[in-house]
Amino acid sequence: MPVPKLRLHRYAWPVVFGLFSGIATAGPFELEPLPYDSSALEPYIDQQTMEIHHGRHHRAYVANLNAQVENYPELRDMSLEEIMPMISRFNMAVRDNAGGHYNHKLFWDVMAPAGHGGEPSAELLAAIERDFGSLQAMQALVNRAAATRFGSGWAWLIVTAEGKLAVTSTPNQDNPLMDIVPDQGVPILGIDVWEHAYYLAYQNRRGAYLDFWWNVVNWDSVSRRYAEAMNP
Amino acid sequence: MPFELPALPWKRDALVPHMSSETIDYHYGKHHQTYIDTLNRLVADRPESEMSLEELIHTASGGVFNNAAQVWNHTFFWHSLSPEGGGTPRGALAEALDRDLGGIDGFRRQFGEAAKGQFGSGWAWLVKKNGGQLAITTTGNADCPLRDGDTPLLTLDVWEHAYYVDYRNARPKYIEAFLDHLVNWSFAEANLG
Ligand SMILES: [Fe+2]
Ligand SMILES: [Fe+2]
Numbered sequence: 001m002p003v004p005k006l007r008l009h010r011y012a013w014p015v016v017f018g019l020f021s022g023i024a025t026a027g028p029f030e031l032e033p034l035p036y037d038s039s040a041l042e043p044y045i046d047q048q049t050m051e052i053h054h055g056r057h058h059r060a061y062v063a064n065l066n067a068q069v070e071n072y073p074e075l076r077d078m079s080l081e082e083i084m085p086m087i088s089r090f091n092m093a094v095r096d097n098a099g100g101h102y103n104h105k106l107f108w109d110v111m112a113p114a115g116h117g118g119e120p121s122a123e124l125l126a127a128i129e130r131d132f133g134s135l136q137a138m139q140a141l142v143n144r145a146a147a148t149r150f151g152s153g154w155a156w157l158i159v160t161a162e163g164k165l166a167v168t169s170t171p172n173q174d175n176p177l178m179d180i181v182p183d184q185g186v187p188i189l190g191i192d193v194w195e196h197a198y199y200l201a202y203q204n205r206r207g208a209y210l211d212f213w214w215n216v217v218n219w220d221s222v223s224r225r226y227a228e229a230m231n232p
Numbered sequence: 233m234p235f236e237l238p239a240l241p242w243k244r245d246a247l248v249p250h251m252s253s254e255t256i257d258y259h260y261g262k263h264h265q266t267y268i269d270t271l272n273r274l275v276a277d278r279p280e281s282e283m284s285l286e287e288l289i290h291t292a293s294g295g296v297f298n299n300a301a302q303v304w305n306h307t308f309f310w311h312s313l314s315p316e317g318g319g320t321p322r323g324a325l326a327e328a329l330d331r332d333l334g335g336i337d338g339f340r341r342q343f344g345e346a347a348k349g350q351f352g353s354g355w356a357w358l359v360k361k362n363g364g365q366l367a368i369t370t371t372g373n374a375d376c377p378l379r380d381g382d383t384p385l386l387t388l389d390v391w392e393h394a395y396y397v398d399y400r401n402a403r404p405k406y407i408e409a410f411l412d413h414l415v416n417w418s419f420a421e422a423n424l425g
Contacts, residue, residue: 056401096351150298151353151373152392172352195353195392196401204262204393 027066028076029101031059040113044212046201054108057196061100061173068094080105084177095180099173103154103190110189110225112218113163121223123230131165138167142191143210145169152194157222159229160186186232188225234272235285237265238307246315251408256399263393264306271299289378301374305355305387312386314416321417325385325424332366340411342368343388347407350390358386360424387419 023172034054069075072090075083080102087095111117119232120128125135132138145167146155153171160166161184168176168183178183191213198209245253274296275281280288288300320336321329339358347356350370357369359382367384369377377384380404383399388394389395395406 050296052400060401092351153352199393199396203258203397204266 031062041216058104061097065097087178111216114215117218120219124223124226141167156187157189161186186229250413267302268333298374301376317414325421353391355387385423
């Protein structure tokens with residue numbers, strides 16, 4: 001598998017600084033640096049939003065998840081992917097924060113600087129056309145799911161147990177891997193529609209954020225996730 | 233008669249520095265207005281257009297409930313804020329807080345924790361229960377204590393749009409500014425009845 005181009009970007013000093021300040025994240029779960037500069041998604045997602053979203057919101061999910069390890073020592077030896085399908089065994093704090101950690105890791109990974117996100121693989125594009133008619137039709141469905149998610153949550157493109165693509169949405173930090181979610185599957189693309197994801201640049205205009213978001217989609221990452229979901 | 237955006241009980245810059253006029257411009261001028269517009273669109277030419285917000289909150293579901301409740305919640309929220317806010321309640325409300333919530337200090341601690349702990353979008357409330365006792369509750373998204381038969385006395389909006397312009401992710405600072413400088417005890421006293 002080729003290393004995505006965007007991993008070659010250097011991290012901005014504010015991001016590096018952020019990693020060594022603020023809430024300690026001692027514990028099994030760690031906040032990884034963004035895979036690109038915090039300004040790399042401009043003008044579609046502004047640097048301040050990226051720094052706060054990653055350095056404060058995502059960091060808090062990681063810290064709050066680590067704080068639950070004393071209640072659930074088994075978390076120490078579990079990956080996020082192992083936790084999700086049995087999330088119903090844990091309390092709300094694990095559900096909210098393990099979900100928040102997983103979802104944001106995926107979110108950073110399925111974005112790339114505009115012009116560096118590649119194209120959908122031939123296999124992914126064929127599946128999209130088979131299940132939605134066209135790439136544009138799929139994007140419109142995702143945007144509709146994202147726009148109509150009332151309150152905080154996510155819109156997803158998932159691979160179902162039958163190997164089909166589907167568009168879903170979940171509230172708060174739930175995700176399609178969780179056993180408590182009605183529409184389950186493996187997410188290969190997710191869009192954060194908590195207001196913190198877009199408020200500084202777009203305020204109440206969630207629809208504008210969604211339209212612009214596709215300029216920073218990382219098709220290389222989404223295509224890799226599709227291939228992995230089809231051949232686990 | 234379509235639903236209309238009610239006037240604010242103070243000027244848009246009256247809550248500065250605790251809540252900026254930019255926040256009010258978006259929160260009142262865009263969010264609250266959009267709930268009104270969406271509600272009017274959803275109930276147009278339907279029997280619901282003749283109902284009050286309170287009736288819709290008790291009977292509607294889905295988008296009509298969400299938008300009707302958000303219209304009501306936001307109007308109630310603006311009145312829960314005052315440029316002369318903060319301080320302590322008086323009279324019967326002070327006595328009820330002493331009796332049920334450990335006084336003003338108990339109220340501040342429990343209300344603060346509830347507002348901070350409401351995960352995602354929602355509201356924190358001081359309510360009077362059916363039996364007359366005071367309680368602190370939270371609701372998710374548009375939900376409103378009227379549905380449970382409680383009498384709201386005060387509310388704080390903890391959707392991120394309520395504080396993101398002024399406080400970013402620091403919801404606890406926003407809650408503290410509300411409790412120290414904005415909470416409208418006269419409004420709560422009037423609602424206690
Ligand atoms: Fe987020
Ligand atoms: Fe609001």
